[in-house]
Amino acid sequence: MADSVRINxxxxxxxxxxxxxxxxxxxxxxxxxxxxxxxxxxxGRNGAGKTTTLKxxxxxxxxxxxxxxxxxxxxxxxxxxxxxxxGVAYVPQGRRLFAEMTVAENIEIGLMARGKGKQTRxxxxxxxxxxxxxxxxxxxxxxxxxxxxxxxxxxLCLEPQVLLLDEPTEGLMPSMIAKIRxxxxxxxxxxxxxxxxxxxxxAVLSVADRVAFIENGRNRETVDVxxxxxxxxxxxxxxxxx
Amino acid sequence: xxxxxHLLLAALEGLVTSAVxxxxxxxxxxxxGVMRVVNVxxxxxxxxxxxxxxxxxxxxxxxPAIGFLAALVIAPLLVGLVxxxxxxxxxxxxxxxxxxxxxxxxxxxxIIQQLALTFxxxxxxxxxxxxxxxxxxxxxxxxxxxxxxxxASAILLVITWLVLTRTKIGLxxxxxxxxxxxxxxFGIPVERVYAGVFAVGAMLAAIAAVLIVxxxxxxxxxxxxxxxxxxxVVIIGGLGSLRGTVVAAILIGLSDGIISxxxxxxxxxxxxTLVVAMVLVFRPQGLFGTTPR
Numbered sequence: 001m002a003d004s005v006r007i008n009x010x011x012x013x014x015x016x017x018x019x020x021x022x023x024x025x026x027x028x029x030x031x032x033x034x035x036x037x038x039x040x041x042x043x044g045r046n047g048a049g050k051t052t053t054l055k056x057x058x059x060x061x062x063x064x065x066x067x068x069x070x071x072x073x074x075x076x077x078x079x080x081x082x083x084x085x086x087g088v089a090y091v092p093q094g095r096r097l098f099a100e101m102t103v104a105e106n107i108e109i110g111l112m113a114r115g116k117g118k119q120t121r122x123x124x125x126x127x128x129x130x131x132x133x134x135x136x137x138x139x140x141x142x143x144x145x146x147x148x149x150x151x152x153x154x155x156l157c158l159e160p161q162v163l164l165l166d167e168p169t170e171g172l173m174p175s176m177i178a179k180i181r182x183x184x185x186x187x188x189x190x191x192x193x194x195x196x197x198x199x200x201x202x203a204v205l206s207v208a209d210r211v212a213f214i215e216n217g218r219n220r221e222t223v224d225v226x227x228x229x230x231x232x233x234x235x236x237x238x239x240x241x242x
Numbered sequence: 243x244x245x246x247x248h249l250l251l252a253a254l255e256g257l258v259t260s261a262v263x264x265x266x267x268x269x270x271x272x273x274x275g276v277m278r279v280v281n282v283x284x285x286x287x288x289x290x291x292x293x294x295x296x297x298x299x300x301x302x303x304x305x306p307a308i309g310f311l312a313a314l315v316i317a318p319l320l321v322g323l324v325x326x327x328x329x330x331x332x333x334x335x336x337x338x339x340x341x342x343x344x345x346x347x348x349x350x351x352x353i354i355q356q357l358a359l360t361f362x363x364x365x366x367x368x369x370x371x372x373x374x375x376x377x378x379x380x381x382x383x384x385x386x387x388x389x390x391x392x393x394a395s396a397i398l399l400v401i402t403w404l405v406l407t408r409t410k411i412g413l414x415x416x417x418x419x420x421x422x423x424x425x426x427x428f429g430i431p432v433e434r435v436y437a438g439v440f441a442v443g444a445m446l447a448a449i450a451a452v453l454i455v456x457x458x459x460x461x462x463x464x465x466x467x468x469x470x471x472x473x474x475v476v477i478i479g480g481l482g483s484l485r486g487t488v489v490a491a492i493l494i495g496l497s498d499g500i501i502s503x504x505x506x507x508x509x510x511x512x513x514x515t516l517v518v519a520m521v522l523v524f525r526p527q528g529l530f531g532t533t534p535r
Binding site for chain 2: 058101112154158
């Protein structure tokens with residue numbers, strides 16, 4: 001049986017996923033496989049369906065058809081609040097912190113999701129030492145980069161099998177972008193399997209293992225990042241920018 | 243009576259109004275803050291609390307304090323149960339849509355009111371206060387029970403504040419209030435939180451009503467004034483702000499007591515409504531509210 005799981009694909013397997021916003025179809029039979037320990041990047045234009053894919057995994061957008069399996073377990077039937085308990089953590093676009101709460105309270109909410117304790121809290125804070133000094137600060141008053149770190153810290157408090165990162169570098173200054181990228185690389189070393197949504201090619205090439213090109217709600221092609229480095233024409237084809 | 247003592251008496255009366263109003267408005271504010279549901283039936287939960295308090299206290303014989311204490315426990319629990327059923331049968335099916343729930347809670351208002359009229363009747367009935375101790379001031383005697391209402395309300399407000407700011411339940415409620423979708427992404431069962439908040443909001447109104455029946459009597463139309471005043475308090479104080487709700491309740495309660503005694507109750511209502519209009523024009527988020535994002 002263990003073999004059959006492996007044959008079915010990696011850690012997280014999405015197959016033939018259809019999603020709608022009301023009447024409007026956004027995803028058309030999307031297929032995607034995330035292997036254990038890798039960083040898979042979703043790349044594509046605005047409105048291609050990248051964020052919707054992540055929301056569908058979290059159960060925040062219902063799947064009209066298709067399946068999403070985590071380690072063989074079907075996620076599409078779960079209530080939205082049970083998906084994180086299964087081991088998927090989400091860093092939404094725009095960070096979506098509980099801005100009126102303190103840094104410590106945001107982290108507490110992350111810990112509560114899967115009943116993690118002090119030990120998890122300490123190891124997450126070790127990853128983001130900057131946050132340790134700001135625990136009592138209202139999270140809305142942090143800088144953009146610090147907020148992004150907190151959003152990632154909050155998600156890592158779940159000790160997730162799969163981490164979903166939606167445009168973590170959006171709107172940050174270059175020094176912060178480098179820091180976030182370092183963190184993603186560090187998480188990869190720690191064995192966290194990550195789906196990363198990105199708009200910037202350079203950000204993708206430096207941290208991803210594989211890149212999935214999303215267009216019109218479909219996964220057109222998934223390529224290894226080495227192949228992409230050798231021949232970046234695919235980037236131009238799907239996104240139209242170098 | 244001279245002006246000073248007269249003013250003191252008016253202020254004490256106002257303080258009792260404030261205390262009951264603060265609890266009722268807090269319930270309304272919690273429900274709107276967390277669920278974004280404008281609960282027009284809130285006043286009927288208040289009325290139901292009073293009517294059930296009468297039913298419970300008359301069913302139990304012996305010292306009036308026993309009947310009253312039983313009512314103070316049982317009536318809010320029953321009202322909470324009614325609210326849970328209403329939430330499950332109506333609000334959840336409307337997906338908590340802000341417009342649809344206004345219409346639905348108007349419907350609930352009439353249903354609860356008519357049920358009370360059918361089973362309880364059109365009479366106004368008193369509940370005996372648990373004790374009748376009078377505090378003798380140099381100028382007049384004052385009901386000890388009324389002062390105990392103020393104390394009980396203050397204690398409940400402090401407890402609510404502690405729960406909201408110091409406990410996990412409070413954290414979960416604030417997270418749900420702030421960002422429902424992200425709360426779900428962190429394992430918070432939002433629908434269960436909504437059900438709980440709606441029940442607690444109704445129970446706060448019911449407790450306020452049980453406290454007030456020994457002073458004012460239970461009647462099937464008694465929910466209208468608390469509803470209007472609660473909206474006034476919540477708008478002035480700022481939605482979702484506990485501090486604002488308390489400050490505004492004291493302000494409205496005191497001015498209502500004082501103006502009613504020296505001039506007329508109608509003038510008190512006119513002024514309160516005028517203040518609401520001014521707040522809506524010049525500070526729409528309320529005195530202590532934050533601007534919505």
